Amino acid sequence: MAEKNPYELDFEKYIRNTEPAKKDKTYAWTTAIGLQQVDGLTPSKYLFDTAKRNIEGEITFDEAKSLIDTYYESKTERLDTSEERTEEADKVASRIAQIISEKSFNFSPSHLIAIHGRLFEGIFKFAGKLRDYDISKREWVLDGDTVMYGAAFELKMALDYDFEQERNFNYKNLSIEEIVKHITFFVSRLWQIHAFGEGNTRTTAVFTIKYLRSLGFNVNNDIFAENSWYFRNALVRANYNNLQKGIQENPEFLERFFRNLLMGEHNELKNRYCHIRYNEKVAINSQKSSDKVAIKQKSSDIILNYLKDNESINNLKAREITGLSSAGVRKIFTKLETEGLIVGFGENKGRLYKLK
Incomplete structure (x- = not known):
């Protein structure tokens, strides 16, 4: 489990001792904050204070987002790198909490792209746009190697194909184990396409939470909040091949994550287990x-x-x-x-x- 931010501790009381509405908002915020850890980002005290005001019912999610945006617009001095990262964490966290709290959802590539646009508007110039360049990312879990991501020229086709395959997939009469295996496969392939230059894992996580809810799963977002870095490492291992070194893509780590999420199991989700030399x-x-x-x-x-x-x-x-x-x-x-x-x-x- 990730170490808690000192400002986060008070959130536990809302989950233990309050009515369902406050609990739902608390889950949305803790997930939104936890997902920032995927990129090593930590929200500010102002974000936590704003989140608590929303949980207490003083302000709406829209007002919380507006307060965060206005807070940074009011700064007159140029932000240094660390402040820019905090700004990104605050803004994206407030937007994730808002999206997770909404009941609407559309299973389509356009909805995935729209989520990315909402999360990173004003942060990335390419927010809400498919990348038009090929990428590689050095991964510590792969000893510096990279996953082979989708080629830029075929991103739209790849998304359309994967969504069409999933839309036509029949979950009827499947056991929960078979459902988990299939969801693991779909999410890992969606992430491997890597439709966006940055913010792909956070977008995939938000979309996955919304999709699972649309399938009728009562998703407890805590696992995303507490294991966001593991979630990304598991996605990496599910999509990495290096036959010369005897390594094949391994969905086992991601499947453990979803078994905990959807089946209530308690598999250990340790990042070091995902490392290729572990x-x-x-x-x-x-x-x-x-x-x-x-x-x-x-x-x-x-x-x-x-x-x-x-x-x-x-x-x-x-x-x-x-x-x-x-x-x-x-x-x-x-x-x-x-x-x-x-x-x-x-x-x-x-x-x-x-x-x-």
Whole structure:
């Protein structure tokens, strides 16, 4: 489970002790906030305060979105990079919460594209537009390799085909296990098309939640909030092939996610399990001290590999990608700093680490 933002703790009381309307709004907000972790984004205190006002019934979702947009429009000074990322987290979170709370849904490529447009309007110039260039993304879970994403020239055709196949699929008389396997297949293929240059995973997650609800599933959004980084890593593994290294696409990790979501199972969703070099034997024997050392060493490699492709990392992100506790991550940071491999900046929860 991801480490909670200090502002988020009060949300739990709404889920435990309030009426259904407040609980529904709380689930929408916690999911919206959790999904920002896919891109290492953390919303501001202002966003959390605005969310609480919405949950308490003081303002509507529309008013919450308007307040967030106005808050950043009123800033006269140019934002630095970290502030721009916070702005993106706040705006996209407020929009996800709004969309998730809405009852309307249309199973079509145009609706998927419209969701992307609503989420990233004013943030990305290409919001609501299919990408017109080919992409690759270095993944820590693949040791820096990339999934083969859909070619730009055929994105529209690929979307139309996958949606048509799913629209004509007959779920009648299927067991819940068969339904989960099929949904895993559909969502993984939808994500692999990667219709948008940025924001694809968040858009896919929102669309998936809406689609599952349209199928009659009472989706508890908590799993998306708490395992958003795992969700992305599982999608990566479901679409990665490297036969030269003996690696084939593996939907097992994503299927565990959906089994928890739709069947109420409690499969462990650890990010390190998704890594192509993860040794299941280490997991089975992790009680032994020698194996614990191996896990720490592997976690160090995961953090260093992440920093090769990203400017910095914090405790929250390190926990997500390694599956370690906050204390375990701090020990690794200390070890890597002592070895002169990384350097830390800032204090306490806001401390960041970069390659030295």
